[in-house]
Amino acid sequence: MTSTTSPAPSAAERLRAEHGTALTLGDDCDLPDDLVIEIDHGAHLTIGDRVSIRRGSTIQVHRGATVAIGADVAIGEHTFISAMAGIRIGDGAALSNMVDLHDHNHRPRTAANVPTGQLVPWASGFEAAPIMIGPGAILSNKVTVTAGVRIGANALVGANAVVSHSIAPDTVATGVPATSRRTFDGAPAPREDRRTLTVGFFGTSIMEHLEAFNAQMANQADLPEVGSKVTVEVWRQRGWVHRLALSLRAAWPHVGIDVRNFGEGGATSRDITGIVEADRATTGTDYDLVLLGCGINDVWRRFQNRMSEAVDLDEYTRHIHTMLSGLSGYSRRIVVVSETPFGPVEDPGTVTEMNAELARYNDAARTAASAHGALFLDVWGPFTAAARHLTPANAEGEDPGSLWSDGVHLTELGDTVLLQQAERFLAEHRIVEKLLDYPLLERDAALAAYGPLFARHRPAGS
The missing domain is CATH 3.40.50.1110 (SGNH hydrolase)
Known part of the structure; x- marks a missing residue:
């Protein structure tokens, strides 16, 4: 008896079917079957051509936010990307294994933020600011990048670093918090959005x-x-x-x-x-x-x-x-x-x-x-x-x-x-x-203030 079972859909096909117009996915991408992508209402994820993402990784795009991953980007295993305002990863950038990008924090549980005293983790709300990673930047294993940070083109961030303030282009940075150790004559790369x-x-x-x-x-x-x-x-x-x-x-x-x-x-x-x-x-x-x-x-x-x-x-x-x-x-x-x-x-x-x-x-x-x-x-x-x-x-x-x-x-x-x-x-x-860091703002205020930075990475009218 001849089997007529259809081949399982690829990861790209599955994600397109699941997210529809909320996802713009480029050609020739290498995506793992276990890639988790969560896109809330009004949010958008753009993944450029020839992007490689390894197993165990998660991308969360919360309500109204944008994540834009450029062409020829490589993302390692068990990387976590979560946006409430916006995250942009420039062309040719590399994120090694277990990198964490969060563009938001819980606000402190002050009386003003939690007037009822409600004991749930999200009661105080969130504050957010964009994360921008320049073209050709490399983030080594277990790097954490916090809200509001810009990492310049060609920058190299050493393993286990916590990037809590912006890093200039053509710079090697290491440590907690990440600090510039030296600069170098960087290869040609687009210099986007001069601050x-x-x-x-x-x-x-x-x-x-x-x-x-x-x-x-x-x-x-x-x-x-x-x-x-x-x-x-x-x-x-x-x-x-x-x-x-x-x-x-x-x-x-x-x-x-x-x-x-x-x-x-x-x-x-x-x-x-x-x-x-x-x-x-x-x-x-x-x-x-x-x-x-x-x-x-x-x-x-x-x-x-x-x-x-x-x-x-x-x-x-x-x-x-x-x-x-x-x-x-x-x-x-x-x-x-x-x-x-x-x-x-x-x-x-x-x-x-x-x-x-x-x-x-x-x-x-x-x-x-x-x-x-x-x-x-x-x-x-x-x-x-x-x-x-x-x-x-x-x-x-x-x-x-x-x-x-x-x-x-x-x-x-x-x-x-x-x-x-x-x-x-x-x-x-x-x-x-x-x-040089983007100021942290209350979540909705951050969406309004920083939305224009990501407009070109979203479909017209979205």
Whole structure:
């Protein structure tokens, strides 16, 4: 008797029949029979051409979320991928055995999150943020990647690592938490979705630092003759803010650094509060990082006997709280920068009195920063320490190493002291590294905020 039994459907055929339009499955994929794929309502899974997935692996795509696996991706045995916002794995990436990708966490069981006290694991809800793995990246055995992390193109993550913060392209990272160990000259790979950090500076002329500019003065191939005259074409912002922006761009060339400097010469805290409010009203900009510093003109105006412009400590304190309260609503990280001390702008006794008063304003700024969850960068100590050790002016009045050009505004040396403190502070707190992560949001908010990142990986209208 001849058997007419039909051959068992392939894994690809079974999955297409089971999930319909919720699954986009490419050609020539190598999928195991025991592959578990769970796709909830409104979710979508895209698997590119020539993807290989080994036995014992699971892919969960929860309500509304997206998982997009590029072409020529290899996924090892017993790997677990679970998305509530979105996970993207770039072309040619490799996940070794027992890799775990979860783009979500349980929220803490606070009274606000669980008002009824219900004792079930999901009662507190979830928070989520995308996981993005770049083209050509390799994750070794038993690597765990947490929510909000970007792993750059060609990156190599060592076995057993826990990747809790983003990893740059062309980088070897190992450990718990995973830390960059070295970089290399990476092979060509698509650099998708360049991340841009928006950095705002609000302060006085110490942040604004205008310099006269003529294009010929900056062109090494066409410098003007010594003794000739050039015309000032424009004022440009330079100083420590400009140099810090260059430093960030050099250290993070794969990241866009969008610097917006709202420093204004002569501004008091009263003026800067207005600048912050006007910026929000006119541009609506959300900032990844804000550096805020003011107070020196609040004090100086009183000693100049310009009493209508002076700002006393109580009013200054109100202004700093107002600015921090507003900025906290649309800035991921705020750093309040202390004012630099006064130099020899008056006789020594008056300068001592001015600095004693300015120190009180800095203390108020430190307290306000703590109250609003901002960081405080204290440059006062390093600045005064440097000033003590610099060579004083000689008998001819020449000043070979002053931090101040006029007792208030900074020389290039003063700018460098401030720059070094800012760079060290950002590095110690790993501020840029943490800002490169996607912020965790409540589950539905994450779907709304991050959905556009995955739109091209879903069928039109889904």
